[in-house]
Amino acid sequence: MVNEFKLKQEICEVGRKIYAKGFAAANDGNISVRVDDKTVLCTPTMVSKGYLKPDDICTVDMTGRQIGGRRKRTSEVLLHLEIYKVRPDVKAVVHCHPPYATAFSVAGEEIPTCVLPEVEVFLGTIPTARYETPGASAFAETILPFVGKAKIAVLKNHGTVAWSEESVDRAYWWTEILDAYCRILVLAKQIGRVERISEPKVEELLDLKERFGLGVDPRRMEHADLCVNTDFGRGFRSPAECGCPTPSASPMTPPEILKPGAVSDEEVERMVREITDRIMAAVK
Ligand SMILES: [Zn+2]
Structure with missing residues (x-):
């Protein structure tokens, strides 16, 4: 028998974490957990994720119709339900707006891979879903191409959505790992350039991933490129590219x-x- 109260407590705990981390300003973000094949618990609309109480959590059926809870459910639960329908093994979904990961999509940059070992092992490729107006069913459909082959996706000019077969806390982990990674990428680029792990070394990490029981990386199954957006952080631009004065015309002549x-x-x-x-x- 599923302990619904405990699941509600876990949702509140993750809510506090995403609020404390700055991943959800004001009433941003929403969290859900599957109870069984017909029922999902989700956060209410217009409530800060930092101050949720178990009593605030709503219950919906798989069509999004509210069947429990005193507050109105979030409209973005439709996005969560699309993931639960496509992936019957998924137990929890976390959607929020982590600034560094979101900034990549605002800048039109795909998240690069082959930089940090933890990201290769835990996340793999991080897809970016095209932009769509939040809340409607067209919005929910934007991430469907990725739910079979990733754990987290960036929603263009919006935020991130992560899912887990284990728990709501794991879905939060993927979000935290991704935003810390994007922050390191931004800092590294400010210092100079982004240096990569070579492909043979990434292959070693993917071997480790399999040995840890974390499954076969979808990049291997699809024979896809291991390293994406290798142009990101190539270092300082040449004077010609940035329009800076060339050495011969500088006052140092x-x-x-x-x-x-x-x-x-x-x-x-x-x-x-x-x-x-x-x-x-x-x-x-
Ligand atoms: Zn959102």
């Missing part, structure tokens, strides 16, 4: 008199002799 050939050897010798004579005269 040596003055005309110091250019080779501008002063003859005889002249230099005469100047040195004159300076030496003046010093000697001053010493006397």
Whole structure:
């Protein structure tokens, strides 16, 4: 028998974490957990995820119709339900707006891979779903192409959605790992460039992933490229690309008199002799 109260408590706990991490401003974000094949618990609309109580959690059926709870359910539960319908093994879904991961989609950048070992092992490729107005069924459908081959997806110009076959806390983990990763990528690019792990070394990580019992990476099953968006963080742009002054036109150009050939050897010798004579005269 499923302990619904315990599941509601777990939802509240994850709500506090996403709020504390800055992944959900004001009433942003929503969380759900599957109770059985007909029922899902989800967060209510217009309530901060940082202050949820078990009593606030709503119950819906698989069509999104509310069947329990004193508050109105979130409209974005339709997105969660699409995932539960396509993946009967999924137990929980977390949607929020983590700033660093979301910023990649706002900038039109795919999340690069082959940079950090933990990301390769736990997440793999992180797809970005196309933009659609939140709440409607067309929005829910944007992530369907990815639910079979990822654990988390970025929703373009919106946020992230993560799912787990284990627990709501795991779905939160994927979100936390992704946002910490994106933050490191942004910091690294500010310092200089993003250096990658070589493909043979990534293959070793995927072997480890299988040995840990975390399954075969979908990239291997599909014979897809291991490393995506390898253009990200190639380092500082050349002067021509950024429109910066080129070295020859900069104020650091040596003055005309110091250019080779501008002063003859005889002249230099005469100047040195004159300076030496003046010093000697001053010493006397
Ligand atoms: Zn949202």
